[in-house]
Amino acid sequence: MVKGIISRLDAKWLVILAAVSVLVIFVVVPMVFLVINSFIVDGAVDFSNYRAVYSKIINWTALLNTFKLSLLVMILSLIISFPLAWLVGRTNLPAKGFFRTTFVATYMIPPYVGAIAWTQLLNPSVGFVNTLLVHWFNLSASPFNIYSMGGLVWVLTLFYSPFAFITISRALEKMDPTLEEAARISGASPLRALFDVTLPLMFPSILAGGLLVFIAAGSCFGIPSIVGMPAQIEVLTTRIVTYVYMGDSKGIRDATALAVSLMLVANSILFFMTMMLGKKDYVTIGGKSTRPNIVDLGGWKWLAVGVAAAYGLVTVFMPIASILVSSLIKSYSQPVTLSNLTFSNWLPVIESAQYIIPIKNSFITATIAATVSTIIALFVSYLVVKTKVKGRTVPDVLSILGGATPSVVIALALIITFSGKFGLNLYSTLAILVVGYMVKYLTMAVRTISASLSQVHTSLEEAALNSGASWLRTCKDILLPLVAPSIVAGWFLVFMPSFYELTMSIILYGSKTKTIGVLLYELQTYADPQNASVLSVLVLVIVLVGNLIIRKLTKGNVGI
């Protein structure tokens, strides 16, 4: 009996310990090392790199641009997301499910693919939209130029506003509608109820959603480099990558100084947000689930549908259509007709090793990252949801920390830590890519699996133990089958962003370990935008299939 308990504990604690160690080695150590390394050289404190970096006006401009962009994108995202979330959550808008999916759809498109699409649409000389508008309205010049601060704000907003939309929607769903009704019956008009009750109650969620957008926009590399660089608009991430690309140790040191600054800002916002939300998270779940007070839009209904549909058309349909057409078009200067379309652009992508190897690399690294992450996520989730151990949330917090840290920072930290200093040289290997993807996306798997695990009542597990099964046996026979769909969903949630990852890959790849994201970026920036479109279509198809699988498995509860 005693022996049984001990062996049960052993198995349990060994696996959990293993999961925690992996997290410590790959999340904590590199980040701590990055920070230390930024001001200690050969054992002596040395701030010369900070001085170097912050004495250059271009870096100050980049810093200012980053802040300006993030703020504008945050505000714009909130202005767009709140009405959309309200329409979907609280009104009798027709086809709500469809619109809900549409409003978060840009979330699953890789940001740089979106950026490529919008450069095609709003390129000042040959953009599809510009050409059309010039043609329709007989304009003398293109009305839009994507290569501008405005263009950058536009694309960043489209791709990061789903963060705000999702956060606000969830809060709206969670809020007891009778709180609003109580205001109405107290004499408040619908608008007054919105300002006196709904908005104050939702404020923490609105702020949280906004700050998520702020961090995401500020940490983004793909969009600013594709849309901003041609207009000489630099941001922190593009500066960091430029420094890394100098290739010498001074470049790395300067990059580190900037990266630490970025990390401090991003992580302190996250910390502040957690503290504030923890305090102010109102419990607003009612006694019984009343029918939510659905606002009858009346005559405005069709206008609302029109606005929602137009938003979906512009933000989702147009970019995807543009990518698709670009991958098939023969000549940009000719109008888009069937005779001007061809599949011949697709051939080199399917045949040439230049394309096959990166695609293969991305498949291998994403598969390994997803599989290992899922396994670790299982133990982390178990620890958080099913045990009462002190410090059980530590691995979960570490995974969140990894997910919230800007990708450029993670990549830089990994380079510094794992290029032989600690006897582990992963530089230019596929392994360092795998580690990067895991650090960044593990939290996706943990969220999904722990949500599902918390639905499994502990008594189910206890009943198996009581029937004589060991802990491992209980996991295999009871827990795993019950959470299996979330495991697969979690796997895809890591696989997909890893597969098309750009920011970390562009810092971590070596000559033999190029990935699809890097290849796409190179094609778009230097060589062949058309083949970039072909590859983008491929990425979009994989993302679409992955999301369909996730939706099916989780019955629509989870998705990128």
Add this chain to the structure above:
Amino acid sequence: MAEVRIQSVIKQFGDVKAVNDFNASIADGEFVSILGPSGCGKTTMLRMVAGFERPTSGEIYIGDRLISSGSNGIFVPPEKRNIGMVFQSYAVWPHMSVFDNIAYPLKIKKASKAELTERTNKALGLVHLEGYGNRFPHQLSGGQQQRVALARALVGEPRLLLLDEPLSNLDAKLRESMRFEIKDLQKKLNITVIYVTHDQAEAMAMSDRIVVMNQGVIQQIDKPVNIYENPVNQVVADFIGLVNFIPADVTPDAIRMPSLGYTLSQSSSFTGKALASVRPEHITMAKQGSGLKGVLSHKFYLGDSTDCRVKIGDEMIRVIDKAGSYQDYPDGQTVYLQFNKVSIFPQ
């Protein structure tokens, strides 16, 4: 005058008629409960009076004012109806202090600061929450939040108070004491109350009249005593209190119950197949004597009463005694039953 007239109100959700042809007149100062199982349409009816749902057809008047009409599209929004309402989930705003919660309706009406303070404090006193004004809802118990909700509903001195299962989230003891408090307040303020509940004891204790609803349709509107003593149909008899149903053949001067082998002399205007209904407390039981012979199968001692099951043929008859007369009856005892009051529901 806050009498409420509800005329031929129908509420349809898709193909389902949640409320079907609801007709009722509630007098000024009357306390009326709408009672029924969950999903019977009682909350929907209340929400139509409040203005959170629009009737598909029919009219609702408060006083002489038509506030909702399905046919000609008249609809006064909730904020213009001058109604107080207490929600099941209390709906006390977590971001406002107790004082601010209660003062809100006055703030909307742009009451002067002095008046607002005075009336809010009066409302606090009314629900025995003096000194709690600066607290926040999360610092209050469920019962206290309930009182805040009640004070907020009353502070504007509405003509009509609506209560949607206000006590169902409280524990049993508190629930009972709140019944009397709400009733007291209603008498003191002399306002009209519509009270929705699925708890018959609550409805019985507080109401002047009860509307029993089932599947969207009103079954009976009457005083509590009549609802209990003279239910108009099987549904009401079954929902209110406990009842034994026995298949019966009714002749002008007798009720035959073949499954019990028993005939009761009772004159009746109805003849034919029926269901006889007898409340367990309307049956007396003796060890000897005349009456219906059966065997005491088992009994449950419940403190304030004894709940007995008597087997007669294939029927199991429930007998409840509050006097403690059957304490010494062993299981298996042969007993003789007297039915003191039998209702007949034609089949």
